[in-house]
Amino acid sequence: MRVVAKFGGTSLGSGERIDRAADSVAAAVEDGHEIAVVASAMGSTTDDLLEDITFETDEADRAQIVSMGERTSVRMLKAALAARGIEAQFLEPGKAEWPVITDEYGEVDVEETQKRALEIAESMDETVPVLTGFLAEGPDGSITTLGRGGSDTTAVMMGKYMQADEVVIVTDVEGVMTGDPRVVEGARNVGEISVDELRNLSFRGAEVVAPSALSYKDGRLNVRVVHYQHGDLLSGGTSIEGEFKNLVDLRERPLACLTVAGRAIRNQPGVFYDLSKALSESDVNVDAVASGMDTITFYIDEEEAERAENILHREVIAHDTLSSVTVDSPVAVVRVTGGELPNQPGIVNDIISPLAEERIHLQDVVTSATSVALFVDWDDREKTLELTQDLF
Numbered sequence: 001m002r003v004v005a006k007f008g009g010t011s012l013g014s015g016e017r018i019d020r021a022a023d024s025v026a027a028a029v030e031d032g033h034e035i036a037v038v039a040s041a042m043g044s045t046t047d048d049l050l051e052d053i054t055f056e057t058d059e060a061d062r063a064q065i066v067s068m069g070e071r072t073s074v075r076m077l078k079a080a081l082a083a084r085g086i087e088a089q090f091l092e093p094g095k096a097e098w099p100v101i102t103d104e105y106g107e108v109d110v111e112e113t114q115k116r117a118l119e120i121a122e123s124m125d126e127t128v129p130v131l132t133g134f135l136a137e138g139p140d141g142s143i144t145t146l147g148r149g150g151s152d153t154t155a156v157m158m159g160k161y162m163q164a165d166e167v168v169i170v171t172d173v174e175g176v177m178t179g180d181p182r183v184v185e186g187a188r189n190v191g192e193i194s195v196d197e198l199r200n201l202s203f204r205g206a207e208v209v210a211p212s213a214l215s216y217k218d219g220r221l222n223v224r225v226v227h228y229q230h231g232d233l234l235s236g237g238t239s240i241e242g243e244f245k246n247l248v249d250l251r252e253r254p255l256a257c258l259t260v261a262g263r264a265i266r267n268q269p270g271v272f273y274d275l276s277k278a279l280s281e282s283d284v285n286v287d288a289v290a291s292g293m294d295t296i297t298f299y300i301d302e303e304e305a306e307r308a309e310n311i312l313h314r315e316v317i318a319h320d321t322l323s324s325v326t327v328d329s330p331v332a333v334v335r336v337t338g339g340e341l342p343n344q345p346g347i348v349n350d351i352i353s354p355l356a357e358e359r360i361h362l363q364d365v366v367t368s369a370t371s372v373a374l375f376v377d378w379d380d381r382e383k384t385l386e387l388t389q390d391l392f
C-alpha cells in the first residue's frame with residue numbers, strides 16, 4: 001500500500017514521541033508498504049515562535065521564522081528513521097524535489113504540485129520522503145504557508161497527488177470523537193464519519209482535521225485519524241468516508257413555508273421547543289428552520305402543509321404570546337455546498353447579488369458552516385439554479 005502518514009505537533013511533542021513515530025513508520029516500511037511522512041512542528045513550537053515575534057515583520061520574514069518548526073521536525077524524523085536503518089530523505093521549500101508550489105496569489109499551483117508529487121511517489125520504493133507540513137514555496141522561491149493547521153492540508157493534498165491509497169493523520173486522540181475529549185466526559189470514537197459531516201465540525205472548531213484539508217479528499221483516497229500511541233499506522237482510528245464535492249442542488253419537491261408569529265418569540269426558548277416537539281410527535285419532517293425576532297419559520301414538504309398548519313395552530317391557541325400561523329407555498333430551496341464558504345468574506349453577498357439583480361424574491365437565506373440554502377418562489381427555481389451554477 002502507498003500511505004501518507006501525517007504526524008501532528010502533539011505526536012512529535014518530545015524525543016520519546018519522535019522515537020515512537022519513527023518506530024511506526026519503520027514497522028510499516030518493513031511490512032513492504034511505501035510510506036511518505038508529513039511532519040508538523042514539535043508540540044507548540046509554531047505558537048511559541050509566533051509569540052516571540054514581538055517586532056514589526058513582513059509576511060516573508062514571518063514565514064521564514066515559523067517554518068523553522070517544521071524544518072526541525074523533518075530533520076529529527078529523518079535521523080530517527082536512519083537510526084532504524086530506514087533510508088529517508090527530508091524535503092522542504094527550496095529543495096529541488098519540493099512539491100507544494102503556490103502562485104503569486106498564494107493559491108496552490110495544481111499542475112506543478114501534482115507533477116512533483118508523482119515524481120516523489122516514484123522514489124518511494126527506495127526511500128521514505130519526509131516532508132514539512134504547512135509550508136509551501138512561492139513562484140519566486142520564497143517560503144509561504146498554507147495557514148494554521150496546514151499540515152493536514154499538505155497530507156491530504158499529497159495523498160491525492162501521489163495517488164496514495166491512504167492518508168493517516170496521527171494525533172493525540174483515538175480518532176474523531178463524539179465531542180472534544182479535552183472538554184466533554186466519556187467522548188468515544190465515532191468509527192466512521194462522512195467528509196461533509198467532518199467539514200462542518202471542523203469549520204465549527206473541531207481541530208482534529210483542518211477543514212481545508214478535506215477539500216482534497218476524493219472517493220478513492222482513504223483518510224484515517226489515529227492516536228500516536230496506537231503504534232500501527234495501518235489500522236484503527238476513525239475512517240473518513242466519501243468524496244468532497246462542490247454542489248449546487250435544487251430540492252426536487254416543493255416545500256411549504258409555515259410561519260408562526262408572536263411577541264419577541266426569540267426570547268422565549270420554551271416556545272421553539274413546544275412548536276418543534278408538536279411537529280416531531282406527529283412525524284412532520286422539517287427541512288429547515290429560520291427565525292426572526294417575532295417569527296419562527298418551518299420549511300416542510302408541501303404535501304404535509306395542511307396537517308402541519310393545524311398542529312402549529314393548536315400551539316398558537318395554547319400560547320398567549322403567539323398570535324398566528326401562516327402558510328406560503330410552493331417554495332423551492334437551492335443549496336450551495338462546498339468551497340471554502342466560511343473562509344470567503346462576502347461569499348453570501350456574491351451568491352445573492354445576481355438574484356437581486358434579476359428581481360428574484362428571497363424568502364430566506366439559511367447558512368451553515370459549509371452551505372448556503374436559498375429559499376425562493378417555486379417559479380423562480382430554474383433561474384436561481386442557473387444564477388448559482390458558476391460559483392465553483
Ligand SMILES: Nc1ncnc2c1ncn2[C@@H]1O[C@H](COP(=O)(O)OP(=O)(O)O)[C@@H](O)[C@H]1O
Binds near residue numbers: 010175
Ligand atoms: N470531535 C473531536 N474529536 C477529536 N478531537 C477533537 C474534537 N474536537 C476537538 N478536538 C481536539 O482536537 C485535538 C487534535 O487536534 P490538534 O491539537 O490540531 O492535533 P495535532 O497537534 O495532532 O495536529 C485534540 O487534542 C482534541 O482536543
Ligand SMILES: N[C@@H](CC(=O)OP(=O)(O)O)C(=O)O
Binds near residue numbers: 047148
Ligand atoms: N505547525 C502548524 C501546522 C499544523 O498543521 O500543525 P498541527 O498539525 O500541529 O495542528 C500550526 O501549528 O499551525
